[in-house]
Amino acid sequence: MPRPRVTLAAVLVATLLLTAGGVVVLAAAEVWRAGTFVLSVRDEGPNGARVAVVVPGIVATLAAVAIPFMLPDEAAARIRPAAPAMRALASELAGLPDAVYVAVEAPGERVLIASRGGVLVIEVDDGPDHVRLAIPLHAARRVLRSVAFAAQRTR
Amino acid sequence: MKTTRRTTILLALVLLALPLAAFAASPSDAGTRWLHVRVVDRSDDGESVRVNLPLDLIASILPEIDIEPHIKDGRVTLAPEQGVQLGDLRAVWAQLRQAADGEYVRVEAGDGNVVVRKAGTLLEIDVQDGPEGAEKVRVRAPLAVLDALFSAPEGEIDLAAAITALAEAGIEDLVQVEDGESSVRIWIDDRPEAP
Incomplete structure (x- = not known):
């Protein structure tokens, strides 16, 4: 696999993880914020x-x-x-x-x-x-x- | 090849920044104008009243208040039987609005006097009464606010439009009343009162 594709794939995975983590953090924040x-x-x-x-x-x-x-x-x-x-x-x-x-x-x-x-x-x-x-x-x-x-x- | 790698890194940075930016975004209250009212009664059983409200809040809620037949769409209906001849007031205001700056009313009687003048963007009213002018009333009304107030159809005043105009007016002190034992002050600024 060419390097740019590997980088992009890694970044996509990181973005997905960050978004999922963000959703969890937001849910926790919602309980705290309430x-x-x-x-x-x-x-x-x-x-x-x-x-x-x-x-x-x-x-x-x-x-x-x-x-x-x-x-x-x-x-x-x-x-x-x-x-x-x-x-x-x-x-x-x-x-x-x-x-x-x-x-x-x-x-x-x-x-x-x-x-x-x-x-x-x-x-x-x-x-x-x-x-x-x-x-x-x-x-x-x-x-x-x-x-x-x-x-x-x-x- | 170099360009592809640069584009990929740039795209990667944008993708990484997007969720962070979304989570970091928060509302800001910069530029909010506050209406303050202070009433202080210095007598033994006197009370004090402090009201501090953002003009944005008042402007948002006023048009939604529906108390038929008195308040609707941010406008207040004043019937002649309530003792307010709105038509006469509107006619006086129309004449005054067109007139040049200057003093329009001066009443000096006994130990009191009243002065009404138009100065630049303000209508100024000063009243002094009592021994040595102990009772004082000072009103500074932006002309744009009065324009907005009287912009409603006959028999009504547009309170919501007046509040919007007030938020845009570059003025602080609106009303000051002092009678020795009590005082009233109404003003606008950019600062809430800290809890």
Whole structure:
């Protein structure tokens, strides 16, 4: 076999291996990128309680697939007018940089909506009640798109 | 033979670079303009509000909001019964737009005064009121933004077009209000507020 053909064949094999490796890396990255949902509710009152829920973000990806089959017709009809805006928001979510988007502070009260490391963070402090919600942006994007699709479908 | 080998090596390099380039590609937020709003109430139980939104985000979502009969396609419908005579405003704006730069309104009464002037690409409004002018309002509105706002059909203002024009306007400070105990500032720049 002439040398150029051998070189080309070797490069083709290397390219195939790189692509296959890339796909595996992307799949792993997808699981990592999906991150985790965190919901924490804390009540510091006399009968205070604390609840924290941590769910792998990949669950949201799977849920996004199921939403079009599970969303009741009545809910779909209610959401339908907002579906185009949800779809537009979903498109923009992925590109959101880390930033504070809304912050309201008053004595004993605080609301924060921010993005940190690809995670949308919502924090609400109202007196003794504290709520923290962390949603990976990629997962939120998938869910938004799926809900918008489900709302606009016709049965 | 030399040319064939060179072509093969070049092709090999391109083939190797393709998947790497595909995996390395990532979205960029360079050049994004941010709309900032700050409201600070310095009274004892005062609250502060900070809103920071990319203009691109607002421009993308506004046209998709459909709240009949008030907001559709990025345009807001203002009925006369809501107290806004949009036709009159549009007529005043059309006249002002054609006019040369200069001061068009100056009201000086007691301890307050109002000045409205057209200067270059801006409509400037300055209001001072109260003892020693303690209450101040300063508005700098790019003419292109007002053009876009009034470009909607009769009875409507085009908010989406105004946001797009705002993103292109080379201006930072839009509105500043100061009344001693509280302040409001609305401005645009290229920087998000770090979390």
